[in-house]
Amino acid sequence: MQWDEEDWRTPRTQEEISEIYIDESSQTKNRFLLLGGVIIPKRQLAAAEARIAEARLPELPFGEMKWGKVSRSKLAAYKRVADAFFDAAEFKRCHFHSLVVDTALLDHVRYNAGSKEIGFNKEIYQLATKFAKLYPTAIFHLYPDYRNTSQRPDDLRDILNHGRRKDQDSRDWPFRRCQFRDSAKTPLLQLVDILLGSVAFGKNQHFAQPDASPHKLELARHVMRKAGIKHLDRDTARTGKFTIWNRQLRQRGVPRD
Template sequence: MKFEVYCDEALPDLFTSEKPRAKYLMIGALWLPADLREEAKAKIAALRERHNVHGEMKWRKISPSRLDFYAEVIDLFFGYAADMRFRCIAVDHEKTNLDHFHDGDGELGFYKFYYQLLHHWILDFNEYTVFCDLKSNRSPTRLAELRKVLSNANLSAEILNVQPLPSGQLVLMQLCDILLGAASSRLNFDAPASPAKLAIVERIEARLGRKIGPTWKSEEKFNVFKINLQGGW
């Protein structure tokens, strides 16, 4: 099968900031079969029209006036059951030894954790196209290197591309942003300060039947990988 993966990150500056705002750097990915893309986009477009919501969907844009729209976007995600899945990795920046493991290079460390996010959900005999939110890298070869390492680690799968694109062009990357924002709000702050955002977090938790938090590796719908930097899951 052909799959598409839409990625986004939260608090990516934690490795380099002198005054970190939170504990966990987080990277998220929305996974779906490629042949579902147009249907999912059309359904989100219909929700936009019904609620008169335009512009880029983002976690930070959730507000009381748009709460019903974002709640229905969450319901759409869960309506696809196992055909649309979310996974994120949470990295404790306080326990990340950049000097020892990443040559003192925060950007290199960031993409190593990107690899950990993606690698464990790549299955044999499938094809994958990965879309990453466009960001400035000191090294222009980071994504090409990420694709190469993923390909070398998954010889029976095909990584067709790891491509950067602006999130404003990809509504499914925007959906990833919303899910990642909810996960980050729980892990980093226990709950968002905004009542509207809290309502979205609680809607996700109601659909999951549990509070958002670290999951077992086997969790397939809403997987939160709180990486153990001393080894293991």
């Protein structure tokens, strides 16, 4: 089907649109880089945000929820928000998917023109493409957390759509929108930060540090129990409510086939 460049702006029904919110964790000074995202039907977004607002009370009525802000006084609120994702009816069709990259195996000089930014963008592409494959009838609005980058969101949208066309996706440009969002104003990005932070806390063994936060450890364990995850070094099932994908990269110095 020939694509009309004006058509991507054509409004779609809310039944067709799913929104994807993507964040990253442990991008610097850690062995494992993690990216994660939640997907939710657009028509359920308002109810989900209202449920998060309710779960925050009374300990966390204002401010941005962040993994870095987990504390003893706010722990109960963070647990309730996580429980809402796993158990509340408003999140029944909301799923979390993540990928883990072993940075010890990254070779930016060889594969990314020496640019960590290019390498990072490739991982966003991988995660967004996974969403596209897992939800083959949806049309997507993609909202990565805002970051300083030379890449325009529209460029990422176009690259993703060209990738789907190359993969013979039957949808005509499934990624209709890609826009950065400010996590401080976006409850679903804050939810991703909490879920992904729980995975990163274990994957990068922050719990083993002498100054490890006992409250973060308790929250991470709580999330892992709810997700049914016992071994972070193993991939979960490809589909499901909460998935982890340990990306297999080429070993440094191993030539391409």
